[in-house]
Amino acid sequence: MGAESSGVFSYHKEDELVGIEGDKNLLMGWLMNEEQRQTVVSVVGMGGSGKTTLVARTFKDEIVKRHFECYAWITVSQSYVIEDLLRRLIKEFHKAKKEEVPADMNAMSYNELLEILVNYLETKRYLVVLDDVWDVHLWDKIRFSFPDKQLGSRVMLTTRREDIASSSFGVESHVHKIQPLERGDAWELFSMKAFSSYPNKSCSTEKLVEKCEGLPLAIVALSGLMSSKKSLTEWSTIYNSLNWHLTNNPLLEPMKSILLFSFNDLPYRLKQCFLYCSLFPEDHVIVNHRLITLWIAEGFVEHVEGLTPEKVANSYLMELIFRNMLQQRFRGPLVACKMHDLLREIALSIAKKEKFCAVHDGSETVEETGALRLSIQTTNGEIGSCTGISRLRSFLVFATGVSSFSFSNKLPFDLKLLKVLDLEDVPLDCLPDNLTSLFNLKYLNLSGTPITELPESIGKLRNLQALNIR
Template identity: 40%
Template sequence: MAEIAVTVVTDRLLSLLADEARLLRGVHTEVEGIKTELLYIQAFLKDADAKAEKRDTSQGVKTWVQELRETAYCIEDLVDEYILHFANRPHRRGVLGFLCKISHLLPKLKPSHEIASKVQDLKLKVGKLKEASSTYGFVSSFELGSGSCSGTSVPWHDPGVTSLFIEDAEIVGIESHKGELIKWLVEGAPERTVISVVGMGGLGKTILAKKVYDNKRMVEHFDCHAWITVSQSFKMEDVLRNVIKQFYQARKESIPDGTDSMDEMSLITRLREYSEDKRYVVVFYDVWKLEFWRFIKYVLPENKRGSRIVITTRNVEVGSAVKESSFHYIHNLQALPPESSWELFCKKAFRGCCCPPELEEISLAIVKRCEGLPLAIVAMGGALSTKEKNELEWQKFNDSLGSQLESNPHLESITKILSLSYDDLPHYLKSCFLYFAIFPEDYSINCGRLIRLWIAEGFVKGKKGMTLEQVAKEYLTELIHRSLVQLSDGDYVGKIRSCRVHDLMREIILRKAEELSFCWALGEEDSSFDGKFRRGSVQKSTDNVVETINRNPQIRSILLFDIDAVPMLFTGTSLTTLSF
């Protein structure tokens, strides 16, 4: 997103302007002016990025966001040039100090003129971009007061809602989970019990919870029940109102007049009064925020009648919050094992029949890339069921999986569901997560090295009383808790040694990283890259790398993977490289 680029640059400008780099007063004043303009334009960025990502958005909006992003990159480069030439001046006082300043300044008169000229050009460009924002109807978050952009809200369509209606015959591998959850719900202590089902998007949390919720034993056991979709953009009043309505409907009772016009406090009072003497069960599906649970736990009463609350979430932190309740269970949903994955794939791709021998090898390769993610297996199998049973055709599908995820309507649900986790990230984590796109497929990343790379790239923002390494470790832990990063290895005291991302999630962020000019990956099958980029990943082959880099003056770092011979360009003093 443009928001990432501009936020990083603004943070660096603020840091720069806070130090004592005052050697060139004129340049400093102009840099301060750019900083002010960027702070103002940040108010439009969330709205602008949302518009740019809509499929039906105009080309003008997309061009505006792209220009803003590239301008931010130019400013970042200029900040580095400014620091290189002027930030390390002598600090001596008196006559000797004055002479030192003069001797320090003289060699820099030419670069100072060039930087001042570049600053003026960029300031004019940023000003024009700010003026152009009104052309596309971007709404300043300062004007809205709440930080949201109400003028650009898109009707919410839950990409996982269709999974609620999947037939039992199409489901594989959830029976044991289903039996365990039902046992927790209908047996056990009379105290109110909270159950969280935790796992990354696409693991089947929704299907599992819905099959349990609809089970005959469950329906007969509870006096009233409610299934509530929370999602990322919930309104608490709507949540409370839906619970009340579903409770009344479950008992075939008339919903009280005035329910639709009640305020939050009245809704809470009505809900608590109604459910106080009943054994209820509520499923809160797709919970993203910890604040939701901290609110709702006080709304539903502890009535010692065997009531139950179920939440499904991608966030380990949200799932673990139920430990605040005396009676709780946490169900960490795992990926399907290889046997179940293969069974599910054959059900979808071959309509329950056996896989033809000539397609077995490529089919196994496709299933392996799904890494036990049921939603992905079902979508891939469904997409391939429409294709000719031809090995060449299926190999082509596997080789172009990244573009298939972007354009194939059969795979749209995977892309949407996995992308939701990325979209929910705060800006300071988006750059860190996109950085995983720079590593090869199935690559186990050393966490210590990753943290140092984040710091070197400027992604980690300091916190009072903490080192940058400690802050970066917090970032990594949060990505793990959000089910975006998987642990590859740890030691006996639980210290994280290495990590990785799911292969399909990597494909999605690889496309996103290229789209944002964030990074570019050159593998054996690629000959070149047409476009600008900030970071490069050279994997196995260095053919045409030098030419590609020469066409991209904005490049900031290059990582080499599995390279036998390092090109001469990388051995010079002007470029520092890391080889893995």
């Protein structure tokens, strides 16, 4: 039987949590309830959401310490050796009770270490914390170390992956999902770090806090950066050049590293799919079906015997959501997803460096960048001149708040290699004349445009696999 809950918490100075008594009490309740069978308690959330801090506060509580006869905390991380984890568990259990650690453990085999641990634990009520779990198979490898003699023992784990948190552990289990900070709590945390007293909120500081989307790690990092800036002009400059600061400012490096862990752990195909999401505007809710079709047209989706490309692509999307890299949303009745603003900024900086994609606002001249994918996000219905981007594979246009849009009858550049042309919701009067020269085009999205009929020449697009006109 599993139970699930959601927690919201706020902070005070020195990053200590306040206002989390409800969350902490919930965890303590699961740790110390009447259930005598071994129980696993998972705390899940994206990188920097405060999982480890909350679990540490619970683990260190004197009432919890008195309830268990022995306890150990180990950090697992992305790469681990199971024998090393067992050695560290044995050391932690012995050190916590000020007992002598067994000698010559480094020379011991897996079976010898397992025997020591099982013999030590089988008559005790124990508490174990497995912090920062990435491997879905870890529990199967380590569970035999934790005997269940119906003494009320508990195992807690923290993870960024929802598929791990909701695994079938074969024992009693509970899931606690960390939620973002509420707006008021986020502003309070930011203010305490960035200012010595509460200032009048400026537009740029409010926007900066909003960009953190309630992620404590990001709020603390950005407020630290802002603490040395005294004028509204400086705050505004930071907001407008945030992508540069994420790439170059050493003050933001620790936060960036923590968020990059999740990206670096992705398989290659999922990295491509994730970076592709950064082509959509900030806060854009992306309908899953649209995203999946784009990935397929781009060739990101591998062929799997017995499965349609759509099913494989959907499994990629679910994996990114399980890993808390994308957030599940709805757009009306349609299942959709969204990218966290700061993850998007980091994705854009990676994508730019790798020439994977680029985003422009339409007013600037787009010159040779080597990027294979381009997103124009215009608010005035125009696209500046584009030169030297004939290698482009994907071209997406987002026209926000404009009533008309024109390519001046022609696409603004030679796009012989283009596979994807996405003009959804763009108020186009007619299709550009040279559209039919795009003989590599696989996906054409005209959904939400005023276009009511297609020219017969559309039949020349022999490689077109998906045409969306609804």
